[in-house]
Amino acid sequence: MNGSVLQLDGVTKRFSGHTAVDALSLEVPKGGIFGLLGPNGAGKSTTIRMIMNIITPDEGRISVLGRGSASRELSDRIGFLPEERGLYKKMKVVDQLTFLGEAKGIRRAIARRKALAWLERLGLHDWTLKRVEDLSKGMQQKVQFIGALLHDPELLILDEPFSGLDPVNSQVMKDVVVEEARQGRTVLFSTHIMEQAERMCDRLVIIARGRVVVEGALADVKREFGGRHVALAFTRNADRAAKVLADRSLIEKVDDYGASAEVTLAPSGDADRLLRALVQEDVGLSRFEVVEASLQSIFIAKVGADAATAPAKEVVHA
Amino acid sequence: MRKVWAIIRREFVERVRTKAFILGTLLFPLFMGAMFILPGYLMSRSLGVKSVALVDATTSGLGAQVETAFRAARIGKGEKAKPRYDVTRVAAVGRANAVRDSLVPMTGLSRKEAGGFDGILVISDSTVPTGKAAYYGANVASFDDMQEMEGTIRPIIIARRLQTMGVDPAEVMKSVQGIDLVATKVADGKLTGESGAATFILAYAMGFMLYFALLLFGTQVMNSIIEEKNNRIVEVLASSLTPFQMMLGKVAGVGLVALFQIGIWASVATYLSTHQDKILAAFGVAAGAGGKMAFALPSMKPDLLFVFLLFFALGFLLFAAAYAAVGAMCNTTQEAGQLQMPVMMFVLAGFFSVFALVRDPNGTAAHVLTYVPMLTPFVVPMRYSIAPLPLPELLLSTGATVLGLIVVVWLAARIYRVGILSYGKKATLRDMLRWIRTA
Numbered sequence: 001m002n003g004s005v006l007q008l009d010g011v012t013k014r015f016s017g018h019t020a021v022d023a024l025s026l027e028v029p030k031g032g033i034f035g036l037l038g039p040n041g042a043g044k045s046t047t048i049r050m051i052m053n054i055i056t057p058d059e060g061r062i063s064v065l066g067r068g069s070a071s072r073e074l075s076d077r078i079g080f081l082p083e084e085r086g087l088y089k090k091m092k093v094v095d096q097l098t099f100l101g102e103a104k105g106i107r108r109a110i111a112r113r114k115a116l117a118w119l120e121r122l123g124l125h126d127w128t129l130k131r132v133e134d135l136s137k138g139m140q141q142k143v144q145f146i147g148a149l150l151h152d153p154e155l156l157i158l159d160e161p162f163s164g165l166d167p168v169n170s171q172v173m174k175d176v177v178v179e180e181a182r183q184g185r186t187v188l189f190s191t192h193i194m195e196q197a198e199r200m201c202d203r204l205v206i207i208a209r210g211r212v213v214v215e216g217a218l219a220d221v222k223r224e225f226g227g228r229h230v231a232l233a234f235t236r237n238a239d240r241a242a243k244v245l246a247d248r249s250l251i252e253k254v255d256d257y258g259a260s261a262e263v264t265l266a267p268s269g270d271a272d273r274l275l276r277a278l279v280q281e282d283v284g285l286s287r288f289e290v291v292e293a294s295l296q297s298i299f300i301a302k303v304g305a306d307a308a309t310a311p312a313k314e315v316v317h318a
Numbered sequence: 319m320r321k322v323w324a325i326i327r328r329e330f331v332e333r334v335r336t337k338a339f340i341l342g343t344l345l346f347p348l349f350m351g352a353m354f355i356l357p358g359y360l361m362s363r364s365l366g367v368k369s370v371a372l373v374d375a376t377t378s379g380l381g382a383q384v385e386t387a388f389r390a391a392r393i394g395k396g397e398k399a400k401p402r403y404d405v406t407r408v409a410a411v412g413r414a415n416a417v418r419d420s421l422v423p424m425t426g427l428s429r430k431e432a433g434g435f436d437g438i439l440v441i442s443d444s445t446v447p448t449g450k451a452a453y454y455g456a457n458v459a460s461f462d463d464m465q466e467m468e469g470t471i472r473p474i475i476i477a478r479r480l481q482t483m484g485v486d487p488a489e490v491m492k493s494v495q496g497i498d499l500v501a502t503k504v505a506d507g508k509l510t511g512e513s514g515a516a517t518f519i520l521a522y523a524m525g526f527m528l529y530f531a532l533l534l535f536g537t538q539v540m541n542s543i544i545e546e547k548n549n550r551i552v553e554v555l556a557s558s559l560t561p562f563q564m565m566l567g568k569v570a571g572v573g574l575v576a577l578f579q580i581g582i583w584a585s586v587a588t589y590l591s592t593h594q595d596k597i598l599a600a601f602g603v604a605a606g607a608g609g610k611m612a613f614a615l616p617s618m619k620p621d622l623l624f625v626f627l628l629f630f631a632l633g634f635l636l637f638a639a640a641y642a643a644v645g646a647m648c649n650t651t652q653e654a655g656q657l658q659m660p661v662m663m664f665v666l667a668g669f670f671s672v673f674a675l676v677r678d679p680n681g682t683a684a685h686v687l688t689y690v691p692m693l694t695p696f697v698v699p700m701r702y703s704i705a706p707l708p709l710p711e712l713l714l715s716t717g718a719t720v721l722g723l724i725v726v727v728w729l730a731a732r733i734y735r736v737g738i739l740s741y742g743k744k745a746t747l748r749d750m751l752r753w754i755r756t757a
C-alpha cells in the first residue's frame with residue numbers, strides 16, 4: 001500500500017471539446033486531511049466524481065485504497081459527500097440515514113443506532129422524525145454529511161463540504177472532520193475557500209484548469225512561498241528606498257504604498273541583503289517583517305487571472 | 319444483496335406510506351362495492367310492493383285469474399321473497415269507467431300512504447280478443463313495471479284464447495318451449511363446467527390487470543428515477559451500488575407495491591363476490607334483486623393462476639425495466655412523455671391483441687404472437703384461459719419471454735448506467751445507442 005490511499009496518474013477527462021481535467025496526477029497519503037483546492041470550474045468535482053467512479057476518465061489511471069478505480073466494491077470503506085446534495089425529500093431524517101447506511105452494507109439496526117447517535121452529536125436530535133423537506137438547507141447538509149460518515153469509512157471524500165453553511169455550522173463540521181482525521185481516517189475535501197483549507201489541511205493540491213499548480217504539505221507550501229515576502233515601512237528618504245526596491249536582482253515585485261511597501265523577493269535575493277541595503281540607505285525603518293504567505297495569497301499568486309476567468313461550469317454529458 | 323434489499327424496502331415502505339397509495343387502495347374497493355350494491359339497491363327500491371286496484375269488468379272469471387297471478391308474483395327468489403303486488407279486486411261489470419273514476423282520486427305516490435294505490439288496472443271481456451287492458455298509475459313511465467305486469471297477464475290471456483280455439487294450453491306451452499344453447503367449455507377433452515361468458519370475462523380481465531398495472535406502476539418507476547436524477551440522489555447511490563442493483567431494487571420495489579395493491583383489490587373483490595348476499599342484505603337489498611347486474615368473479619384454476627402470475631411478473635419486469643431506461647434518459651416528466659411512446663406502443667399492442675385474438679385463440683396470429691416477448695404477457699394467459707396451451711408450447715413461450723426480458727433488462731441497464739448520471743439536454747436516440755455500446 002506504500003502509505004497512499006489514493007493515486008491519480010495522468011487522469012484526463014474531456015467534455016464536448018473542453019478539457020475539464022488535464023493529465024492530473026496526485027497522491028493522497030494515508031491519514032490526515034488532504035485539500036483539493038481550486039477556483040470554480042477547475043475540475044475539482046470532476047476529479048472527485050472520477051475517483052468515485054461516477055464518471056470514467058478518458059485517460060489515465062486511478063487507484064483507490066490499493067485497488068483500481070472500481071471504488072464501488074470499496075464503497076463500504078469510502079464515505080462520499082457529493083457536491084450536489086441529494087436526499088429523498090419526503091423521507092424522515094432517521095429513515096433516510098438508515099437507508100444510506102444500509103446502501104453501504106451495514107445492518108439496519110446498527111445503521112439506525114449510529115444515525116441517532118450522530119444526530120444527537122450534531123444537534124439535530126429534535127429533527128429525527130421530521131421529513132427532510134422540513135429541514136433548513138444547512139440542516140439537510142448536516143444530514144447528508146452524517147450519511148457519508150455513518151459506516152465509519154477509512155477514506156472520506158467531501159466535495160465542497162462547507163459551501164452554504166453559516167460560520168457556526170461550518171465550525172461544527174470542521175470539528176467533526178478534524179476529529180475523524182485524528183482517529184486515523186483519511187479525509188479528502190475540495191473547496192475554493194482558502195481560509196478553511198489553511199486551518200484544516202495537512203497536505204494540499206491546488207488545481208486550475210484541470211492541472212496541478214501547487215502540491216505538497218501545507219507547511220512546505222507555505223515555507224516555499226514564505227520568506228519571499230517582506231512587509232516594510234520607512235520614515236525618511238523615500239527616494240533612496242525606492243532605488244533599493246528597484247533592484248531587480250533583489251526584488252521581484254513591489255506593492256508600493258508610499259511610506260510602506262510589500263515586496264516579493266527575487267529568486268536571487270534574500271531578506272538579509274534587503275535589510276542591509278535599506279539600513280545603509282538610512283530610510284528610518286519602522287517595520288521589517290518577513291511574512292508567511294497566506295494560502296489565499298499563494299492561491300492568487302499561482303492561479304492568478306485564471307481564477308477570474310474560470311470556464312463555464314461543466315455539464316456532465318458523457 | 320443486502321443493499322438491493324435496502325432499496326426494495328425503501329421503495330416499498332415509502333410508496334405504501336404515501337397518501338396517493340392509501341387513497342387509491344381504499345377508494346377502488348369502495349367504488350367496486352358501490353358498483354354492485356347500487357344497481358341492486360336502486361332496483362329493489364323500485365321493486366317495492368305495488369298496490370294495484372284491479373277493476374274487474376269481466377264476466378268470465380278472468381279478473382279472478384289475474385288477481386291470483388298478481389298475488390303469486392314475488393320479488394326475488396326463495397322462501398323469503400316478498401309479494402310483488404298488493405291487489406284489491408273491485409267487481410265492476412258494466413260500470414268500469416265509473417269505478418275507475420272513483421278510484422283515481424286515491425291513486426298516486428302521495429295517496430299511497432293513506433291506503434291508496436300505485437295504479438289502477440282495468441280489464442274487461444274485450445281484453446282477451448283485443449289484447450288490450452288499461453292501466454292508470456303514477457309509475458307508467460317505468461318500462462320495467464309495465465313489462466312486468468304485461469308478463470304476468472300475458473299467459474292468462476293466451477291460455478284463454480287457446481281454450482276458445484279448443485286447444486289445450488298446456489300442450490301449446492310445451493310445444494313453443496324455446497331453444498337455449500347452453501355453452502360449456504371443453505378443455506383437453508374434458509368438461510370444465512365453466513360457462514362461455516365467464517371464460518371471456520376472465521380473458522379480458524387478465525389482460526386489463528396487466529395493462530392497468532403497467533400504466534400505473536411503470537410510469538411510477540419512470541417518474542421516480544427522474545426525481546432521483548433531479549435531486550442527485552443517484553450520485554450517492556451510484557457510489558454505493560451498481561446501476562444494475564439500483565434498477566433491480568427500484569423495479570422490484572415498485573413491483574411489490576403493485577402486487578400488494580392489486581392483491582388488496584383482488585381480495586376485496588373476492589370477498590364481495592363470495593359474500594354478496596350477506597352484504598346486499600346488510601344494505602336491505604334482497605338477494606338476487608340485482609338480477610343480471612349481480613357481480614360474479616370468474617373462478618381461476620390453479621394452473622391458470624400460475625401461468626397468469628408468471629407472465630404477469632415477467633411482463634411487469636420487462637416493461638418496468640424499459641420504463642426505467644426511459645426515465646434515465648430524461649430530465650423532466652415532460653420529456654418522458656415523448657420518450658415513453660415506444661414502450662407505450664408495445665403495451666397497447668399487447669392489450670389490444672387480447673381483444674383481437676380472443677375470437678380466434680388458436681389461429682395463426684395467436685400462435686405467432688405467443689413467441690413475441692413484448693406481447694406474450696398479454697397473449698399467453700388469454701390463450702391459456704380459453705384452452706390450456708400444450709406444455710412444449712408453453713415452455714417455449716416462457717423461454718422466449720425470459721430471453722426477451724434478459725435482452726431488455728441488459729439494454730435498459732446499459733442505458734440506465736450512463737443515463738442516470740447525465741444531466742442537461744435530453745438524450746437522443748443516437749445518444750442511447752452510444753450508451754448501449756460504450757457502457
